Amino acid sequence: xxxxxxxxxxxxxxxxxxxxxxxxxxxxxxxxxxxxxxxxxxxxxxxxxxxxxxxxxxxxxxxxxxxxxxxxxxxxxxxxxxxxxxxxxxxxxxxxxxxxxxxxxxxxxxxxxxxxxxxxxxxxxxxxxxxxxxxxxxxxxxxxxxxxxxxxxxxxxxxxxxxxxx
Numbered sequence: 001x002x003x004x005x006x007x008x009x010x011x012x013x014x015x016x017x018x019x020x021x022x023x024x025x026x027x028x029x030x031x032x033x034x035x036x037x038x039x040x041x042x043x044x045x046x047x048x049x050x051x052x053x054x055x056x057x058x059x060x061x062x063x064x065x066x067x068x069x070x071x072x073x074x075x076x077x078x079x080x081x082x083x084x085x086x087x088x089x090x091x092x093x094x095x096x097x098x099x100x101x102x103x104x105x106x107x108x109x110x111x112x113x114x115x116x117x118x119x120x121x122x123x124x125x126x127x128x129x130x131x132x133x134x135x136x137x138x139x140x141x142x143x144x145x146x147x148x149x150x151x152x153x154x155x156x157x158x159x160x161x162x163x164x165x166x
Contacts, residue, residue, distance in 0.1 A: 005102040006061045006070060007132060008032065009095075009115070009124045013052040016082050016093035021055035024081065028094050031077050034062040039127035047123075052091050058099070058127040067098060067106040067113050074098070099124060104138040114139060119147050 010028050012021035025041050037060040044054045063070055074096040081094040099115045106113040114137060118124045125148040128135075133145040140147070 003062050003064055005036070006063060006067075006098055007100040007128055007135065008059045008061060008074070009056070009097045009099045009118070009128075010059060011054050011056045011095045011123070012093055013046060013054040014091040014093045018081075021053075024094050025055045025057050028077060028081065028096060029057065029059050031080070032059055032061060033073075036060045036062050037131040039130040042123070042127055044123040044126075047121075054123060056123045056127055058124065058131055060131055067101055067103075067111055068108070071098060071111050099128065100132075100135060100137070120151065122148070122151055125151060 010025050012024040012028070014021065014024075016024045018024050018027035022041055029035060029038055039058045041055050041057045044056050046052055046054060061070075065073065078094055078096055083092055083094050097115055098111070098113050099118045101113045115124075118128075119137065119140070125144060129144050129148045133143060135144050136142065137144070137147060142150070
């Protein structure tokens with residue numbers, strides 16, 4: 001299989017053996033094979049019930065692995081970092097997700113590429129736009145820059161209530 005590219009979202013909001021969340025993200029990036037670009041690490045507010053802020057980044061990888069094989073590699077790294085599967089939205093020492101693959105879309109039980117929620121998450125789009133602004137979402141055809149602009153544009157204030165006349 002020819003070498004392809006992946007965008008991997010990386011997040012942490014709990015200290016681990018490498019230190020605080022930023023140090024965990026840096027250590028996770030170092031554990032990845034084939035890194036070609038890395039976004040700045042952004043501090044972001046938590047989603048869901050967690051009270052801890054996240055450190056988030058995106059790394060671009062070049063790899064010969066198909067998405068399921070790469071996912072197994074990412075899950076092995078998470079286990080080495082002390083990640084335990086459990087409830088959603090809980091504090092985590094590291095989270096590694098395949099967001100995009102240059103091969104387009106991939107779908108099977110347990111793995112959907114592109115990541116099904118990435119278009120709605122600024123903590124993914126903000127770092128991703130720093131390293132791959134022109135990468136096109138294979139589902140919508142929009143670039144990462146366009147997706148982020150759509151997500152972050154201000155909502156216009158209502159000019160009055162619909163249906164109310166003079």
